[in-house]
Amino acid sequence: MNAIDPRMHQALDGELDWDAVPAELRRTVARLTAAAELLAAPPPGLVPSVERRVMAEIRRPAPSRARLLMRWFVTPRAIIFRVRPAWSLAFAVVAAAVTLFTVGDQGPELAEHEGIAQFVGRFPEAQSVHVVGTFNDWRPGSIALKDQDHDGVWRATVVLPAGTYEYMFVVDGERWVPDHLAERLVADDFGRENSIVIVRPARR
């Protein structure tokens, strides 16, 4: 490696006047000075320097909490589940039990030719009310009405095959009463009247 003439250092550092630079070094000093000026000049297109960009980032105000939250929500993340088989089985059992309980609460599944008959009667003093008719062979005690609100209004909802039925209420096991809310009545040939209910298929 060749050592640089110390006078060239002095000339480039401005410590030696141009006139004092020997003639054989002047050309080299002039080239080095031009190269130094070229390197010091900013590049075309005004691209900010790394330093300026870093400083601009540091000076930018911190993002708000809402923006941070939004960024957290929209950023994709990998989620890892570690499952213990025993807990999985327990969860499956609980899910099945909840499903079965819910399905059972929705009542019976109606067949194509079945419908719903609602029986409602107001018997404020009654201890028990049953509905009997051609749908249960006139067998007292098989379909009980309930007074859940204790307001004297007794109700029962029954699934029956679609068709026409005659019926009566039996109050306290001995008093036979027609359904006064029924739209249809017919003589029972025993001196009283039966109510008529027409059950229409629920699936039409």
Next chain:
Amino acid sequence: MRLGVALALAGCLALPLAAQSVRGRLEGRIPSAAIPAVDSLIQLAAQQGLPTEPLVQKALEGGAKQVAAARIVAAVQLSLGQLRDARDLLVRAGDKPPVLPAELTTVAWALRRGLPTPVIERVVAALGRPPRAAAMHAVADLVAHQFDPDSAADLIIEAVQQGVLRERLLDVSTAALHQVQRGHTQAEALAIVRRQLPNLPAPSKPTRGNVAGARRPATPAP
């Protein structure tokens, strides 16, 4: 030939078996004094091709209501007569024997509900093929609310002619009854519903809450 003999034998065996099963249903449910007479009436109905279930039900009803044996027999006899009348009416109106049991009970009901025989015959003839239960109940519902029987039958027959489905004929009578509840006369109600045909308000369907609480009767329905 062999098949015919087998069928005849099966028929001979079926009647006593059916009679036994009917006796089984009646025993303990009606006074024992009434059983022989009721049983013979039921067998008579079966021999004449009439449905026996309405007679069994009438006897069971009498037993449940603790009616005397003689009155139970009389009521069953009356029911048998109504079924015969219903069959005669259906045949007169154009049905070919053997008449369907469901149609017989429908017409018997219509007679018991007070529909005049000529009106029933008109409805049967106008509808032609079964089922006619909904039509008959629709006319009977209107007559029970002081509608003129002929006009009520006209409305239901017109609804069928305009394409209203038979299972929706009860909605026709219900629509007319709603018009009366709104203050119209029976004649006005019929006219209003006739103008609306074949459009009808949608029938109410059972709600989920109703179905949830529903249960089937312990005894199988007939």
